[in-house]
Amino acid sequence: MITALKHTFTEIMKRALEEARQFDKPVILSQVKSLNDSMNPLHFYAAGERLFLGERFYWATPGSRFTITGLGNECTVENDSAESDRFGRIESDWKRFKKIAHYEDGAKSHIGTGALLFGGFSFDPHNRRNERWNNYPEAKFFLPSVMLTVKDGVSFLTINRVIKPEDDLESCSAHFTTIANEVLTGKASTGEEYVNNYTLKEADTGTWLSAVQKATDLIKSGELDKVVLAREVQLEYDHKINIYSALSKLQTEQPTSFIFSFENGRQSFIGATPERLIKKENSRLLSTCLAGSIKRGKSKQEDTELGTELLNDEKNLIEHAIVVKMIKDSFEECCSEVKVSDHPQLLKTKNIQHLYTPIEGSMKAGYSLLNLTEKLHPTPALGGYPKMAAVEMIREIEPMDRGWYAGPVGWLDAENNGEFAVAIRSGLIEGEQATLFAGCGIVAESDPQMEYQETLIKLKPMLSALGGVNHECK
Numbered sequence: 209m210i211t212a213l214k215h216t217f218t219e220i221m222k223r224a225l226e227e228a229r230q231f232d233k234p235v236i237l238s239q240v241k242s243l244n245d246s247m248n249p250l251h252f253y254a255a256g257e258r259l260f261l262g263e264r265f266y267w268a269t270p271g272s273r274f275t276i277t278g279l280g281n282e283c284t285v286e287n288d289s290a291e292s293d294r295f296g297r298i299e300s301d302w303k304r305f306k307k308i309a310h311y312e313d314g315a316k317s318h319i320g321t322g323a324l325l326f327g328g329f330s331f332d333p334h335n336r337r338n339e340r341w342n343n344y345p346e347a348k349f350f351l352p353s354v355m356l357t358v359k360d361g362v363s364f365l366t367i368n369r370v371i372k373p374e375d376d377l378e379s380c381s382a383h384f385t386t387i388a389n390e391v392l393t394g395k396a397s398t399g400e401e402y403v404n405n406y407t408l409k410e411a412d413t414g415t416w417l418s419a420v421q422k423a424t425d426l427i428k429s430g431e432l433d434k435v436v437l438a439r440e441v442q443l444e445y446d447h448k449i450n451i452y453s454a455l456s457k458l459q460t461e462q463p464t465s466f467i468f469s470f471e472n473g474r475q476s477f478i479g480a481t482p483e484r485l486i487k488k489e490n491s492r493l494l495s496t497c498l499a500g501s502i503k504r505g506k507s508k509q510e511d512t513e514l515g516t517e518l519l520n521d522e523k524n525l526i527e528h529a530i531v532v533k534m535i536k537d538s539f540e541e542c543c544s545e546v547k548v549s550d551h552p553q554l555l556k557t558k559n560i561q562h563l564y565t566p567i568e569g570s571m572k573a574g575y576s577l578l579n580l581t582e583k584l585h586p587t588p589a590l591g592g593y594p595k596m597a598a599v600e601m602i603r604e605i606e607p608m609d610r611g612w613y614a615g616p617v618g619w620l621d622a623e624n625n626g627e628f629a630v631a632i633r634s635g636l637i638e639g640e641q642a643t644l645f646a647g648c649g650i651v652a653e654s655d656p657q658m659e660y661q662e663t664l665i666k667l668k669p670m671l672s673a674l675g676g677v678n679h680e681c682k
């Protein structure tokens with residue numbers, strides 16, 4: 209529970225220290241201020257490089273209406289459990305912390321301020337591991353040292369400290385003062401603008417096409433209804449990739465998507481995903497069924513015609529309906545007042561149009577955000593249907609390790625409100641190298657070459673953000 213008290217911050221710190229000593233357990237103390245001048249969240253991210261390189265995150269909802277930017281890591285909540293309890297363990301480890309928040313300068317408790325965890329989950333803990341994902345375990349979250357939350361143009365600064373029984377008042381107090389001084393005066397270094405010289409490698413294209421063919425055969429023989437198969441491409445630059453510049457481009461070019469970055473040591477996992485998995489605001493739950501795709505038109509008229517074609521295309525409608533059914537069934541189990549429309553709409557991003565059905569409900573007692581995340585993941589937009597058969601088929605025939613691609617990425621706060629998106633249209637970046645991922649829902653009517661073309665469109669947002677928009681994959 210967050211406790212907001214009208215005491216001076218020193219008194220609150222003393223109380224947090226006493227509690228830590230009395231129960232011999234760390235206490236999270238959060239100081240939240242509302243800022244008079246709004247801050248640019250990406251500049252804040254860039255300014256954090258000097259002190260917090262390797263421990264930063266960024267999250268922006270479509271249109272940047274809500275952003276959280278975290279710097280530093282007060283504590284990591286993680287597990288490498290291959291069992292289904294990896295979600296529940298994050299929740300119980302997080303609940304175990306006593307949290308005390310102090311809201312200053314008229315700031316009130318807002319969802320997404322105060323103590324908050326940001327991170328994500330891998331797609332499939334049972335899949336083989338590629339060593340590039342070594343620092344991304346099955347579940348990993350950071351409690352930032354300092355965080356900027358911007359909601360509808362209003363900025364809040366949260367400073368967190370994990371207070372341990374052996375801490376003293378002076379060092380705690382110095383932590384809050386130093387961080388506030390550093391981040392409010394720090395200058396953003398946005399890095400070098402680069403000329404994009406890179407080479408692109410597509411691994412296993414033939415293997416992927418055969419996998420799609422095999423999947424359609426198995427679907428036709430009745431083994432399952434749908435499976436999502438993904439592939440990866442590797443980019444090698446002649447300079448270090450500028451993450452700030454990539455995030456800025458994603459933000460400008462993909463305004464209908466969630467923009468995220470999880471910087472973890474020397475690697476950053478970033479992307480612009482149009483697909484929300486789950487959002488919880490008090491008892492209100494929202495999810496998005498997004499599956500079925502077509503390219504954008506070159507003219508307005510062609511774009512509308514393509515959209516109409518998608519809305520009436522049987523193969524894509526089947527791909528979409530399987531997702532709606534699964535999410536609706538899960539919502540009906542966990543929610544009252546489930547609302548879902550009978551027909552999909554179109555969701556357009558810069559490069560692609562999708563079939564889109566939002567779904568909402570009022571969460572029943574006994575469920576939680578991470579509960580729902582576990583229940584939904586992977587939806588048939590990322591895994592397939594039935595779930596287990598699809599995930600097993602992916603393990604068997606997809607020629608790669610997805611790591612965190614297509615897994616849930618997002619945040620939860622002290623009240624267990626929060627939001628997760630599915631980490632598609634994404635890439636893992638380290639130094640001069642990037643690995644980008646894209647997948648497609650395969651149903652009986654799928655044609656391998658058409659699905660391959662669909663992956664090319666899905667790679668475009670990240671290729672463009674990294675400066676390679678005109679590259680045509682083979």
Ligand SMILES: C=C(O[C@H]1C=CC=C(C(=O)O)[C@@H]1O)C(=O)O
Binds near residue numbers: 438650
């Ligand atoms: C798996 C991906 O997209 C999913 C989300 C929307 C549409 C999809 C499709 O039409 O195939 C995919 O299910 C991806 O972008 O890597």
Ligand SMILES: [Mg+2]
Binds near residue numbers: 499527648662
């Ligand atoms: Mg598709």
